[in-house]
Amino acid sequence: MKPVFVLKGININDPFVNRLTDGTIFSLEQIEFIIPTVEKILTKVNDLKFTNSISFEAQMIEKMISFMYTCDVYDLEPVPYVYSGINYSFPILSVNFSQTEEHSVLDILDIAEREGIFESDYYDRIYLCSNCSNGHLTYREVCPKCGSSNSTTEDIVHHFPCGYVGPISDFKNEIDDQLDCPKCDKRLRHIGVDYDKPSILHECKNCSHKFQDYNVKAKCLNCLTDNGVEMLKGREIRKYRLTKKGELAAINGFVSTSKDIEEIIGTVKFDTFKTMLKYEIERLRQTEGSSNICAIHITNPSQVYSKIGSEVQKGLLKDLVRVIRSSIRSSDAITFQSSSTIVLSMNEIPTRIAKRILEEIIVMLKRLMNTAFKNMEVNFETNVMPLDYKISPELHIQQLTKDFK
Amino acid sequence: MFEDIIDNYIRFLTSLTVDHFIRLFWFFIFFEFIRYFLIEFVILNLWKLSKWLNRDVYEKARQEFLFENPLVSIIIPGKNEGKHIYKLINSLKEQTYTNIQIIVIDDGSDDETPTIGRDLQKAGLIDLFIRNEIRGGKASAANFGLRFTKGKFIIHMDADCSYDRDAIEKIIIPFYLDKEVGGVGGNVMVRNYDESLVTSLQAIEYYDTISIGRAVTSYLGIYRIISGAFGAFRADVLDQMKGWDIGPGLDGDITVKIRKLGYKIKFEQDAVCLTSVPNTFKKLTKQRLRWDKSLIRFRVRKHKDVLFPNQAFKFANFIAFVENITYNLILNFKWYFYLVDMVVNYPSMVLNILITNILLYTFTNFTKFVIYSLYRERKNAPYSFFLIYIPGMVFYFGYYLRIVRTIAYLQEFFFKLSYKDPWNPEKTSVHAKRLKL
The missing domain is CATH 3.30.160 (Double Stranded RNA Binding Domain)
Structure with missing residues (x-):
């Protein structure tokens, strides 16, 4: 995250150099002019809390948005780039990949957008080889019988x-x-x-076949696969803008994608949880009863996650869920609001009982943490609130988690 | 009033002598009954007998054909026929004879035909789809398709038809029965026979007049038109003629051209094709006007040389021509002569003559339909379905078609209207007219 400047006699047009450095100076005497920029960047770097993200994708996203935050760059635009494996480059992200793996950039940007880190607009459409996802294709009209492009x-x-x-x-x-x-x-x-x-x-000069309609094929210059154009993988190229949520994720660290969390057994997707909550609220409107919604929040996630690797992080979250699941009824649901906040339902029990169960869960979780990670302190916050049929599921969750640090 | 007519008619019948009967119904007796029933019936029996006697020869020819297994190329030219093609291709995929090459030629369609054709080719259901962006007429489309054929035999099909499972096998065998056969016509039947009155009447016409008539003329060696819906040709013969000349009526034209080259033309009753016929009198009239005009255009004008003794003179061609002209053209006008004869000479008996004629024709039509059904091995509808329509045949065949034919002949004689038929693009018709083609 250190600021980087280029010392060069002429202007540089390479998109990678332009976007990955913080500026160009033409002589060492100009250093004093860049000091304010350097200071600003370093101040912003100090804001950042780095975490060890669960997945490779999350690591890439964190790296990218941290860089964007420190450089005051909020737009991520594709650059037509002849040396790119997909013909468009997002230098801040693409720099992490070799030309043959560059198609992964699009997957990572898709994930980031789904997580709300970016907003995007359509920019262009590209076609990639069905075999190796490379965009360096040569389109040819070929004989429909033998595939030769040699014809009159x-x-x-x-x-x-x-x-x-x-x-x-x-x-x-x-x-x-x-x-x-x-x-x-x-x-x-x-x-x-x-x-x-x-x-x-x-007329094909290779097989003498006479025909009126050529087949169009796209030969991949990377793996030499001759693709039928209908087999090519079409992908959208979009231009992205960092959202407020993305900015916060850059500062606080981006630990995992919802995809990572969804893979943890015993939990439901956050959207599914909200739907279940809506039905429970509706049920309470018609019947008398008492149901609750609870939250457990790790107050120091960046401290925790930065000390352990991504596989262990996943293991930690799995253990947390296993402990919680053992204390609640099987009809109650658990979900991750984020990688540091777990939300669960405790239906058909009085709120005071729910509070007591939650206290027991925290005791067990702390015991688990002490056993598993001896030198690491994990702090939890909790909250319980009874369901009120007068307010919406979203508002329940908002009120439940509003005081968490 | 009605009783008076009946009384009057009974009196007319009781007073009828043999001489008198012949005088009053000479047209029916000498032309219709003798030509279209008696002679036809005798020849039908001879044909059936010869078929039975030659059954071993036929089987040998069939074996020779199947052993040789030659490639048969099928060309299907048409404009805006995309919607029909799948049904046709489906029937071709079911054929007992499988060594076939299917070529669909799109003559400048302006609907979704190009997409359908290309999809069929991509799916491997046809061998080739080719297209002329600019419409050139059916002959040009067929000729364009012809140059992509690789088979020893070429079959011309219409896109709105479908074919019996053994149709291709059956239509090729005659080439192995007689090496001088240059073309074979298939047997066209009506698929939509129950769609309307007009399609039912046409179904009977196709059964009795067209199919049986062609079987008879084929046996006599004077069969004159290989239907465009289903016709097979030797590839080398088509090559000699460089394909089809411009229409309308190109199927009759090419048959004469093959005859002129010295080849025989055969009809194969067992090679069956189903087609959809016009379902209203208006559409039928348009179709028949076109067909009937081509008799004048091709027989009387373009190929009149078959009448004259020259190098290419063939007696069979001469007879075929004379028979065609006599029974279609001359007889058509002779009927008016008969009408005038009756009106002028027997004005008081016209109604009774008319009733008798109707009864005679109806009786003959019933007899023909029942007896001829013994000579048809293949039917696509129960015969009982048609019995109630047979009385209508008198009016359909005797009056409606005769009037249409008369109009067509007059239009073509005096105005050469076939050259203005939009069936063919104007750019080609002007040349045909100028060159008297």
Whole structure:
């Protein structure tokens, strides 16, 4: 995250250099002019809390948004780039990948957008090899029979008086440039009057096949696969803007993607949880009863996650869920609001009982943490609130988690 | 009033002598009954007998054909026929004879035909789809398709038809029965026979007049038109003629051209094709006007040389021509002569003559339909379905078609209207007219 400047005698047009450095100076005397920029960047770097993210994708996203935050760059625009494996480059992200792996950039940006880190607009559409996802393709019209691109093309001539139809070579004679009909021996005089050219005919020089419609194939210059164009993978190239949530994720650290969390057994997706909550609220409107919603929040996630690797992080979250699941009924649901906040339902029990269960869960979780990670302190915050049929599921969750640090 | 007519008619019948009967119904007796029933019936029996006697020869020819297994190329030219093609291709995929090459030629369609054709080719259901962006007429489309054929035999099909499972096998065998056969016509039947009155009447016409008539003329060696819906040709013969000349009526034209080259033309009753016929009198009238005009254009004008003794003179061609002209053209006008004869000479008996004629024709039509059904091995509808329509045949065949034919002949004789038929693009018709083609 250190600021980088280029010392060079001329302006540089390389998109990677321009976007990955913080500026260009043309002599060492100019250093004093860049000091304010350097200071600003370093101050912003100090804001950042780095975490060890769960997945590779999350690591890439964190790296990218941290860089954008420190450089005050909020737009991520694709750059047409001939050396890119997909023909467009997002230098801040693409720099992490070799040319042959560059298609992964698009997957990572998709994930980041789904997580709300970016907003995006359509920019262009690209087509990638069906085998290796490379964008360096050469499009050719080929013979539909043998696939050769070596062919000749002739006009088809229709002679009106006798109905003869054939390639123009049938009409050519060896003596002069005139055209004579091979069927009725009449001389062709005037296009549109006694003959016309209703179509064309191609002949493959490889297999002698005659045809009218070429097949279009796209040969990958990376793996040499000859793709039918309908087999190519079409992808959208979009331009991205860092959202407020993205900015906060840059500062606080981006630990995992919802995809990572969804893989943890015993939990439901956050959206599913909200739907279940909505039905429970609706049920309470019609029947008398007491149901609750609870939250457990890790107050120091960046401290925790930065000390352990991504696999262990996943293991930690799995253990947390296992402990919680053992204390609640199987009809109650658990979900991750974020990688540091777990939300769960405790239906059909009084709120005071729910509070007591939650206290027991925290005791167990702390015991687990002490056993598993001896030198690491994990702090939890909790909250319980009874469901009120007068307010929406979203508001329940908002009120439940509003005081968490 | 009605009783008076009946009384009057009974009196007319009781007073009828043999001489008198012949005088009053000479047209029916000498032309219709003798030509279209008696002679036809005798020849039908001879044909059936010869078929039975030659059954071993036929089987040998069939074996020779199947052993040789030649490639048969099928060309299907048409404009805006995309919607029909799948049904046709489906029937071709079911064929007992499988060594076939299917070529669909799109003659400048302006609907979704190009997409359908290309999809069929991509799916491997047809071998080739080719297209002329600019419409050139059916002959040019067929000729364009012809140059992509690789088969020893070429079959011309219409896109709105479908074919019996053994149709291709059956239509090729005659080439192995007689090496001088240059073309074979298939048997066209009506698929939509129950769609309307007009399609039912046409179904009977196709059964009795067209199919049986062609079987008879084929046996006599004077069969004159290989239907465009289903016709097979030797590839070398088509090559000699450089394909089809411009229409309308190109199927009749090419048949004469093959005959002129000295080849025989055969009809194969067992090679069956189903087609959809016009379902209203208006559409049928348009179709028949076109067909009937081509008799004048091709027989009387373009190929009149078959009448004259020259190098290419063939007696069979001469007879075929004379028979065609006599029974279609001359007889058509002779009927008016008969009408005038009756009105002028027997004005008081016209109604009774008319009733008798209707009864005679109806009786003959019933007899023909029942007896001829013994000579048809293949039917695509129960015969009982048609019985109630048979009385209508008198009016359909005797009056409606005769009037249409008369109009067509007059239009073509005096105005050469076939050259203005939009069936063919104008750019080609002007040349055909100028060159008297």
